Amino acid sequence: MIFSGSIIVVTGGTRGIGRAISLAFARNGAQVFAAYLSNDDAAASLVVEAGGLPGSVVVIKADVSTTEGAQKVINAASQESGHIDVLVNNAGIVKDGFLAMMADDDWDAVIRTNLYPLFHCCKWGVRRMLARRRGSIITISSISGISGASGQTNYAASKGAAISFTKSLARELGGMGIRVNAVVAGLIRTDMTEGLKQDVVDRIVKNSALGRIGTPEEVAAAVLFLASEQASYITGQALIVDGGVV
Ligand code: NAD
Numbered sequence: 001m002i003f004s005g006s007i008i009v010v011t012g013g014t015r016g017i018g019r020a021i022s023l024a025f026a027r028n029g030a031q032v033f034a035a036y037l038s039n040d041d042a043a044a045s046l047v048v049e050a051g052g053l054p055g056s057v058v059v060i061k062a063d064v065s066t067t068e069g070a071q072k073v074i075n076a077a078s079q080e081s082g083h084i085d086v087l088v089n090n091a092g093i094v095k096d097g098f099l100a101m102m103a104d105d106d107w108d109a110v111i112r113t114n115l116y117p118l119f120h121c122c123k124w125g126v127r128r129m130l131a132r133r134r135g136s137i138i139t140i141s142s143i144s145g146i147s148g149a150s151g152q153t154n155y156a157a158s159k160g161a162a163i164s165f166t167k168s169l170a171r172e173l174g175g176m177g178i179r180v181n182a183v184v185a186g187l188i189r190t191d192m193t194e195g196l197k198q199d200v201v202d203r204i205v206k207n208s209a210l211g212r213i214g215t216p217e218e219v220a221a222a223v224l225f226l227a228s229e230q231a232s233y234i235t236g237q238a239l240i241v242d243g244g245v246v
Contacts, residue, residue, distance in 0.1 A: 001028045002028050002029075002228055002229070003025055003028040003030035003085075003224075003227070003228075004028070004029030004030070004054075004055075005029065005030075005031065006030045006031070006086060007031050007077055007081060007083065007084045007085050007086075008030045008032045008033065008077075008084070008085060008086040008088065008227075009033045009073060009077045009084055009086070009087045009088065009125065010025070010032060010033070010034050010035070010090055011035045011064045011073070011088065011089055011090050011091040011117055011121060012036065012037075012064075012091030013034025013035060013036065013046075013059075014034050014039065014042045014043045014046045015036070015039060015042045015190070015191060016188075016191055017090060017140060017185065017190060017216045017219045017220070018034065018088070018091070018140075019046055019216065020217045020220040021216075021219070021223050021224075022034045022050070023046075023050060023053070023057075024217070024221070024223075024224055025055060025086075025224065025227075026053040026054070027054065028054070028055065028224065030055040030085075030086075031058075032050070032055060032056065032057045032058070033057075033058050033073060033076055033077035034046060034057055034059050035059075035060050035061075035062050035064050035069075035073045035091065036059060036060075036061060037061070037063055037091070040061070043061070047059055060072065064117040064120065064121055065112050065113050065116040065120070066116070067120050067123075069120070070117065070120035070121045070123070070124050071124050073121070074087075074121065074125050074128060078128040082128070083128050083129065083131065083132055084125055084128045084129065084135065085129075085135060086136045086227045087121060087122065087125040087136075087137045087138070088138050088140070089118050089121055089137070089138070089139040089140065089162075091113065091114075091117055092140065092158075092192075093110060093113045093114065094152070094155050094192060095155075096151045096152055097151060098150075098151055099153045102153070102154065107154045110155055110158055111157065111158055114155070114158035114159065114162070115158045115161055115162070115165075118139060118165050126178065130176055130178075132177075133176050133177035133178075134178065135177070135179075136180075136181075136226065136227045136231075137166075137169065137178065138180075138181050138182065138183060138223050138226050138227060139162050139165070139166050139181075139182045140162075140182070140183055141159045141160075141162040141184045141238060142155070142156075142159040142184060142185055142186075143184055143185070143186050143240065143246050144156040145157075145158070145160035145161075145162060145163055145184065146163070146184060146238075146246055147245075162182060163184070166181060166236065167236045170235040170236030170237075174235055179231070179232075179234065179235040180235055181226045181234060181235060181236070181237045181239065182237070183219060183222045183226065183238075183241055184238050184242070184246075185214070185241050185242065186204070186214055186240075186242025186245045187201065187204045187205070187208075187243075188213065188214045188215065188216055188219055189213050189214070189216070193213075201213065207245055208242065208245045209244025209245075210243035210244055211243075212243060213243075214242070218241060222239055222241045
């Protein structure tokens with residue numbers, strides 16, 4: 001078990017891609033701290049599902065787009081040991097719509113939820129990595145942030161920023177033994193994509209080399225690779241996991 005005893009924080013870690021990441025780390029022996037915003041049932045069911053695994057999962061209700069919420073999660077995770085090993089910035093939302101009709105609130109909510117946690121969680125998380133001069137930060141971005149997507153100016157702006165944030169922080173922290181990478185996901189089957197119109201899904205699938213939607217587990221596998229010693233010379237990268245769309 002390659003993450004035995006490692007302390008992992010996963011924001012948005014109780015549903016969809018984040019849930020698969022939490023379970024994959026726990027399957028590999030890690031102590032996972034999964035932050036979530038509001039769905040208590042999903043959080044409770046994750047704890048049950050993780051019950052039989054070699055590692056453990058603790059769920060923490062906190063809004064990681066605020067400094068208080070981010071501190072709450074990082075403090076809980078590092079309370080016993082004083083450090084964290086891996087931070088996965090996964091929490092995110094969509095509020096799609098054409099720009100000319102987009103409500104101010106929909107712009108604000110997406111930028112706030114997808115971008116602010118990178119600042120707050122990394123700021124407090126890095127402080128729990130510096131003393132040991134080791135750690136890994138992985139942020140979940142989207143191919144919308146690379147290629148753009150009609151109806152997703154807010155989302156694409158936040159996900160493009162996640163990549164430039166990653167590259168800058170990697171340069172800042174490389175000398176301190178901390179690696180910073182992004183996983184750039186394509187279309188993945190989760191609650192977030194459930195409401196997509198079938199013709200939109202069909203178009204994306206048709207444009208992909210592999211000709212199918214991805215699974216949360218396939219994104220989780222890339223996250224675990226980047227967090228592992230196998231990726232010890234990889235930092236500042238945006239690893240695209242999209243079945244060959246971009
Ligand atoms: P999801 O809706 O299934 O899960 C999102 C999670 O984020 C939930 O657990 C929710 O509680 C949490 N969350 C939202 N706001 C939060 C906040 N302020 N504080 C704490 N937690 C918060 O979505 P998903 O599809 O699993 O997406 C996960 C990540 O992957 C997102 O960043 C998303 O943008 C990205 N992504 C998803 C896809 C896809 O096709 N599903 C593609 C590319 C990127």
